[in-house]
Amino acid sequence: MNSLLNKLRIKSDAGGSPTLSSVDCDSTLQEENALADEQDAITGHLSGTLQLSDELLKTPTDPNKDFGYTVPCEGSSPTRSNVTFEVISAEVIRDGRSGHVNYTVLINPHRDSPKGKETVITRRYSDFEGLHQRLKKRFPSLMSQISFPRKILTGNLTSSTIAKRSTAFEQYLTHIFSHFDLRYSHEFMEFFVQDGFHNAVQLFLSQDLSRASELFEQVLPILDKLYGDSHPHVFHCLCALVVCYSRLERTHAALTCAEVALRCSGSADNDLLTSLIQATVRLSWTLGKDKSELERRLEAMRARSSNSNNVTPKSVRELCDILTEVFQLRMRH
Structure with missing residues (x-):
């Protein structure tokens, strides 16, 4: 030119x-x-429509790629037997002339457990008192051995009272956790997750998967820190996240959850585990990852099922269908 x-x-x-x-x-x-x-x-040689694949058009911030997604579960601690609890802060909330104290409790898993993100909950005195009354009603003999800080009418917002209660709450939760029946009671779990798990299941069953996944993400690290990743609730949370993220087209996150779920499937129902493996195979294929080992494992499970029942191997049911049945049964009880 x-x-x-x-x-x-x-x-x-x-x-x-x-x-x-x-x-x-x-x-x-x-x-x-x-x-x-x-x-x-030149134009004659370049005639046609220039197309870029969807994969090339995605940026590292695209939620469908889920770069840097981390499952809020370690997937490496099958049981928890020595968890302690620490009140790391206490905040006075005033409402006119009255008020209450919010206690932030850190859940400390066994010191030999892998270090992960800290998991905390915030509860007030009435929450602790409610837990105590429910456990006393269900386990009167066991709870007769466990002391609880008494309620006072005045001075409950003073620094001295808050400090004493903080120590008492730490000892109280640690003492409860040391008893197997109390530790695995529904009342104890509900104190930590409140309505989170129940609401997540309801949203899952109503197919509100975006909101369900948010709640499962919130309760999963709490359950993992309390019980370890072999607990059925932990496994079911992970499977639910696989279904949610698959349906929401967050394939990378779905596969990441599926891989952790397979490590947490020690006592899982055979049908649910088989469906999880099939879902993981499908996700691996979608992302171009090796799935040969998973396919061999799936075929071996189907072969064992066939030999034990002396029937032709049945087709693998969808993970979502089986998990829905599990959650529906839980809701009825």
């Missing part, structure tokens, strides 16, 4: 207006025509 401009010699006529000489015009016109011919030739 510069060579073309250099050959445009501008001359001034008598009136001072710039003009092009006729010779220069002819030369310029010839070069412009030649340039147009070259462009047409």
Whole structure:
């Protein structure tokens, strides 16, 4: 283009207006025509529609790729037998002339457990008292051995009272956790997750998978820190996240959850485990990852099932269908 401009010699006529000489015009016109011919030739070779795959168009911040997604479960601690509890802060909430204290409790798994993100809950005195009364009603003999800080009418917002209660609550929760029946009671679990697990299941059953996944993500680390990743609730949370993220087209997150769930499937129902493996195979294929080992494991499970029942291997049911039945049964009880 510069060579073309250099050959445009501008001359001034008598009136001072710039003009092009006729010779220069002819030369310029010839070069412009030649340039147009070259462009047409290039365009002919590049004819067609330029398409970029959806994968190339996605950026690292695209939620469908889930770069950096981490499952809120370690997947490496089958049981918890020595969990302690620490009140790390206490906040006075005033409402006019009255008020209450919010105690933030850190759940400390066994010191040999892998270090992960801290898991905390915030509860007030009435929450602890409610737990105590429910456990006393169900386990009167066991609870007769466990002391609970008494309620006081005045001075409950003083720093001295808050400090004493903080220590008492730590000892109280640790003492309850040391008893197997109390530790695995519904009342104790509900104190930590409140209505989170129940509401997550309800949202899952109503197919509100986006909100369900948020609640499962919230309760999963609490259950994992309390009971270890072999607990059925932990496994079911992970399976539910696999279903949610698969349906929400968050394939990377779904596969990550599925891989952790397989590590937490020690006591899982055979049908549910088989469906989980099938879902993991499908997710691996979608993302172009090796699935040969999973396929061998799936075939071995189906073969064992066939041999034990002396029937033709049955088709694997969808993970969502089996998990729905599990949750429906739990809701009825």
